[in-house]
Each structure stands twice: as C-alpha cells, then as structure tokens.
Amino acid sequence: MGKVVVLLSGGLDSATTLAFVISRGMEAIALSFDYGQRHRRELESGRRVADHFGVKRAVFKMDFSFAGNSSLTSSLDVEDRPLEKIGDDIPATYVPARNSVFLSIGSAYAEALGCDSVAIGANALDYSGYPDCRPEYMNAMEKALNLGTRIGVSGNLSIMVPLQYLTKKEIIRLGLSLGVPFGLTRSCYRDNEKACGRCDSCKLRLRGFMEAGSEDPTAYQDLPGFYSDYLKERKGS
Amino acid sequence: MGKVVVLLSGGLDSATTLAFVISRGMEAIALSFDYGQRHRRELESGRRVADHFGVKRAVFKMDFSFAGNSSLTSSLDVEDRPLEKIGDDIPATYVPARNSVFLSIGSAYAEALGCDSVAIGANALDYSGYPDCRPEYMNAMEKALNLGTRIGVSGNLSIMVPLQYLTKKEIIRLGLSLGVPFGLTRSCYRDNEKACGRCDSCKLRLRGFMEAGSEDPTAYQDLPGFYSDYLKERKGS
Numbered sequence: 001m002g003k004v005v006v007l008l009s010g011g012l013d014s015a016t017t018l019a020f021v022i023s024r025g026m027e028a029i030a031l032s033f034d035y036g037q038r039h040r041r042e043l044e045s046g047r048r049v050a051d052h053f054g055v056k057r058a059v060f061k062m063d064f065s066f067a068g069n070s071s072l073t074s075s076l077d078v079e080d081r082p083l084e085k086i087g088d089d090i091p092a093t094y095v096p097a098r099n100s101v102f103l104s105i106g107s108a109y110a111e112a113l114g115c116d117s118v119a120i121g122a123n124a125l126d127y128s129g130y131p132d133c134r135p136e137y138m139n140a141m142e143k144a145l146n147l148g149t150r151i152g153v154s155g156n157l158s159i160m161v162p163l164q165y166l167t168k169k170e171i172i173r174l175g176l177s178l179g180v181p182f183g184l185t186r187s188c189y190r191d192n193e194k195a196c197g198r199c200d201s202c203k204l205r206l207r208g209f210m211e212a213g214s215e216d217p218t219a220y221q222d223l224p225g226f227y228s229d230y231l232k233e234r235k236g237s
Numbered sequence: 238m239g240k241v242v243v244l245l246s247g248g249l250d251s252a253t254t255l256a257f258v259i260s261r262g263m264e265a266i267a268l269s270f271d272y273g274q275r276h277r278r279e280l281e282s283g284r285r286v287a288d289h290f291g292v293k294r295a296v297f298k299m300d301f302s303f304a305g306n307s308s309l310t311s312s313l314d315v316e317d318r319p320l321e322k323i324g325d326d327i328p329a330t331y332v333p334a335r336n337s338v339f340l341s342i343g344s345a346y347a348e349a350l351g352c353d354s355v356a357i358g359a360n361a362l363d364y365s366g367y368p369d370c371r372p373e374y375m376n377a378m379e380k381a382l383n384l385g386t387r388i389g390v391s392g393n394l395s396i397m398v399p400l401q402y403l404t405k406k407e408i409i410r411l412g413l414s415l416g417v418p419f420g421l422t423r424s425c426y427r428d429n430e431k432a433c434g435r436c437d438s439c440k441l442r443l444r445g446f447m448e449a450g451s452e453d454p455t456a457y458q459d460l461p462g463f464y465s466d467y468l469k470e471r472k473g474s
Contacts, residue, residue, distance in 0.1 A: 062299045067349045090387050096348035100341035100385050104334050105299075111333035112304045132385035140381035147377050148337050148369035150327050 002026040003115040004160065005106050008057065009033075010045030011187045012205055013121030013163055016175035020162045021119050022053055023178050028119075030057035031109055033102055035064040035095075038072050038191055045186035052181050060105055070095045071189070078189045080198040083207060083226070087129040091200060093189055099132035100141060107145045107157060116151065119160040126168035126208060128200045135164050168208030176214060183217035197222040239263040240352040241397065242343050245294065246270075247282030248424045249442055250358030250400055253412035257399045258356050259290055260415050265356075267294035268346055270339060272301040272332075275309050275428055282423035289418050297342055307332045308426075315426045317435040320444060320463070324366040328437060330426055336369035337378060344382045344394060353388065356397040363405035363445060365437045372401050405445030413451060420454035434459040 004021050008014045008030040021028045032046040043059070050057035067073040071092040079092055099122065106118040122133040131137060142159040146152030163171050175182060187205045188195035195202050197220040206227040209216040215234070223231070241258050245251045245267040258265045269283040280296070287294035301310040308315045308329040316329055336359065343355040359370040368374060379396040383389030400408050412419060424442045425432035432439050434457040443464040446453040452471070460468070 058303065060299070062297070064345070066295065066346060069349060090390070094387060095345075097341050097345035097382065097386050100382060101338065101345060104337035104341045108301070108332075108334040108338060109303060112306060131387065131390045134384065137381065137384040140377065140384050144374065144377035144381045145334065145337060147371070147374040149334050150331060150368065153327070153368045 002117055003113070004028050004117040004119050005110045005113065005115050006030050006055075006119045007033075007102055007106050007121070008046045008050060009121070010042035010047075010049060010185060011121070011201070012175065012180075012182060012185045012208075013123060013171060014046075015049045015180050015182070015185045016171055016178065017119050017121040017162055018049065018053060018055065019175060019178035019180045021160070022055070026117075028053070028055045029109070029113060029115065030055050031106055032057060032059045033105070034059050034061045035098075036062075036073055037064075038078075039186070039189050041188075041191055042186045045184055048184040049181065052184060058109065064095060067096050078199050081200060083203050083224070086200045086204060087127055090129050090131065093128060093200065094130055097132070099130075099137070103141055103145065103159060107149055110157060111149055111151050116156065117158040117160050119162065121163055122161055123163040123166055123168075123171065125166065126204045128204070135161070138164065167211070168204050169211035172208045172212040172214060176212070185218075187218075192221060194219045194221045196220070197224060197227075239354055240350070241265050241354040241356050242347045242350065242352050243267050243292075243356045244270075244339055244343050244358070245283045245287060246358070247279035247284075247286060247422060248358070248438070249412065249417075249419060249422045249445075250360060250408060251283075252286045252358075252417050252419070252422045253408055253415065254356050254358040254399055255286065255290060255292065256412060256415035256417045258397070259292070263354075265290070265292045266346070266350060266352065267292050268343055269294060269296045270342070271296050271298045273299075273310055274301075275315075276423070276426050278425075278428055279423045282421055285421040286418065289421060295346065297346075301332060304333050315436050318437060320440050320461070323437045323441060324364055327366050327368065330365060330437065331367055334369070336367075336374070340378055340382065340396060344386055347394060348386055348388050353393065354395040354397050356399065358400055359398050360400040360403055360408065362403065363441050365441070372398070375401065404448070405441050406448035409445045409449040409451060413449070423455075429458060431456045431458045433457070434461060434464075
C-alpha cells in the first residue's frame with residue numbers, strides 16, 4: 001500500500017498527482033509550502049483540494065524573499081510570453097532550487113511521518129522550462145535523497161513523479177478520469193481574484209483543456225485568442 | 238576568485254570551512270539556519286564567528302518541530318554514547334534530510350546572490366554517523382543541484398566540502414593554522430550555558446583537540462576521563 005507525502009501547491013498538476021496516489025490505494029498526506037509566493041491564492045486552493053479528498057495537509061512556512069531575481073518571490077513583473085516561446089528558456093518565474101528545497105523538506109516529512117515516498121506533480125513536456133522539473137534532475141535528486149536519509153540507507157525512499165512524461169492534455173484527461181475538482185485548483189502566477197489568462201501557467205493550462213476537448217471551470221480575466229476561438233467552436237458545434 | 242555561500246552552524250567544522258574559504262581569496266557570505274534546533278546557542282556562535290571574520294551572514298528560519306523523532310528538534314533526550322560507539326549507526330540526533338534542505342536553500346541563496354559555490358563543513362571520519370555527511374551523498378547532491386538550477390544548467394554550481402576526508406584532529410590543526418577563534422564556536426548538542434562534555438559532538442571535539450596536541454578553549458560542565466587525563470599529562474610535562 002504505502003504512505004506518501006504529496007507535495008500540493010494547489011495547481012492542476014499537484015491535484016492530479018494527489019488523486020493519482022489515492023487512486024492507487026496509497027495513504028496520502030499533503031504538504032504545501034508557504035514560501036512568500038506572489039500567487040498566494042494557490043495555498044487556499046491547496047487547502048480546498050486536500051479537503052475535497054479528505055487528506056491531512058501540513059503547511060511548511062519559509063521566506064524566499066531573498067530570491068529577488070524571481071518574479072514569484074519579488075515585485076518583478078510576471079512576463080507574458082507567446083505560447084510557442086514557453087519552455088524555450090528559463091523564465092523569470094523560476095524560483096532558485098525550489099524543487100530541491102521542496103523535495104528535501106518533503107523527504108524530511110516522509111521520514112518523520114513514516115512514509116516511504118514523496119510524490120510531486122512535476123512534468124516536462126508542456127511546462128515553463130524549469131530545470132528542476134526534468135526527469136534527469138528528478139532521478140539525480142532521488143539518488144541523493146536516498147544516500148542522505150535514514151530511510152534511504154536502511155530501505156528506499158521513492159520520489160514519485162507520475163506526471164513526468166505526460167502532456168498537459170494527458171494530465172487533464174487523467175485528472176478528469178480520477179475526479180479531480182479542477183474548479184478548486186489554481187495555476188495562475190498572478191494573484192488577482194480571477195486567473196489572468198496571460199501568464200505561462202494559464203496559457204499552458206488552457207491549451208491543455210482545449211487539447212483534451214474539455215472546458216476549464218476556472219474564471220479568467222482575459223482569455224487568449226486560441227481558447228476563445230475554441231469555446232466558440234464548441235458552442236457552435 | 239569566486240563568491241561562496243558558506244553554511245555556518247557556529248560549530249568547529251563550519252567555522253574552519255569559513256576560514257578556509259576566506260584563506261583561498263574567495264568572497265564568503267555566511268548562511269545560518271534557525272530550524273528550531275534544541276542547541277540554539279550555536280546561532281549566537283555563528284553570529285560571533287561571522288563577525289570575527291567580517292563576513293555578512295543571513296539567517297534562514299524554518300520550523301522542523303514536525304521531526305519528532307530527532308532529539309535535536311524535539312524533547313527527546315540526547316544520548317550519551319561511549320566514544321568507540323560513535324559513528325557505528327545513525328543516532329537520535331539525526332535530523333531527517335537536514336543537509337539536503339540546507340544545501341538546497343544554500344544553492345538558492347547562491348543563485349540569488351550571484352555566487353558559484355556553496356561550502357559546507359561536513360566530514361565523515363570522526364563524525365556522528367549521519368548519512369548526509371558522506372562523500373557519496375555530497376557527490377550525488379552536487380549532481381542533482383547542478384541539474385536542477387539555472388546556474389547548474391548554464392555553468393556550474395560547486396558544492397565545496399573542504400573537510401570531507403579530514404579527521405577531527407586534522408580539522409582542528411587546519412583551523413588553528415587559519416586563525417579560527419575556536420573559543421567562539423559551539424559544538425554541543427545540549428543548550429546549557431557550558432558545553433555538556435558528554436554528547437557525541439563534545440566527545441569528538443575534545444578527542445580532536447587532544448589528538449591535535451592542543452587545548453579546547455570551550456568551558457565544559459563535565460570533562461570525559463580521557464580529556465581530564467590528557468590535561469593532567471600536559472600540565473605535568
């Protein structure tokens with residue numbers, strides 16, 4: 001069966017990862033990070049998603065405001081990139097070493113709570129281009145965490161990355177099949193009441209819903225042209 | 238030349254690492270962690286050591302009280318082991334994934350501050366038996382952090398472990414030659430005003446000073462027999 005710490009930001013990917021872990025009959029404990037992120041609303045989404053699935057959730061607090069060169073932890077503007085440019089290079093929303101910090105703290109929780117796995121929603125096909133979402137990184141980090149922890153030395157600590165090789169379309173289809181309440185999730189890098197519809201994260205999400213032949217229940221400030229056209233077609237057909 | 242984030246607990250090893258980095262002509266920035274450790278006095282030692290060397294020091298706060306199975310982050314007793322047992326297995330003072338968390342956050346600081354290295358005082362000969370002090374762990378973590386950071390992808394992030402293969406005797410001799418103010422450092426796992434002289438860390442330190450043919454300037458509550466005998470011999474000769 002197994003007992004798993006699931007890193008839960010409150011976004012689409014982490015909510016699907018949580019649903020996936022539960023669907024496999026494993027016991028999930030959610031862990032969210034309050035690191036001073038600009039898009040704080042994701043924390044409330046994380047709480048709602050955990051409540052929806054009836055899992056316990058811990059929130060680990062820390063202050064990443066030292067990372068003044070990231071637009072998620074400083075007052076730097078979030079860039080709006082055309083969809084075809086997303087993933088080409090590391091954007092300003094990159095937070096230094098974030099997944100290393102999250103996976104390390106997740107492993108510490110796993111050890112403390114008697115879990116044998118840490119699950120993370122990282123994926124690297126329709127993504128922002130963060131180096132710490134790539135499979136080669138995940139494999140190296142799993143090795144390091146196994147060498148550096150009691151559980152790794154005496155047994156095995158598994159870093160589960162179930163979405164690693166999935167497209168956003170496939171993640172959304174998987175989530176729909178697992179009953180993920182996508183309306184409770186929050187992907188936007190901005191913290192306005194409605195999702196902006198312009199940042200990398202909104203665009204990748206909306207294209208994913210379009211490609212999955214579904215509709216995003218999220219309320220948006222602006223809809224990108226490709227998605228408005230798609231909605232019109234759906235209504236027309 | 239290089240610019241280095243030096244993880245500075247306030248103990249003997251991290252103070253020697255800081256002095257080593259400075260002696261190589263590199264620019265050092267100290268980083269201490271306030272994670273709710275029982276032995277909080279080390280934070281004051283870290284401040285004094287950084288001041289001694291005239292380096293800037295950041296303190297990163299987080300709460301590790303979830304780690305209830307570690308005697309450094311809970312009210313569990315610190316064990317007193319005979320010197321010959323130290324290093325045989327992982328003791329209760331082990332804090333889950335601590336060096337992974339520290340190195341990950343250290344790398345985030347390095348990226349944010351334009352440094353190319355993170356230095357840590359870990360060593361694995363006269364040590365408490367923590368898996369995350371071993372060279373195989375350090376090498377794996379360096380690889381993971383290089384794959385998961387912007388600086389690693391575009392250049393190289395170096396995890397410096399200058400004391401990795403040194404005995405405590407050799408570390409103390411190195412520190413003495415570099416002018417480390419050992420009287421300002423604090424190694425004890427307990428938080429009494431005077432160092433206890435009974436925990437792993439005190440015993441390894443005192444044996445190191447004895448083997449180095451020097452005297453520890455630290456004030457102790459109790460001195461282990463081997464060190465009292467050594468002091469008597471020194472006075473006699």
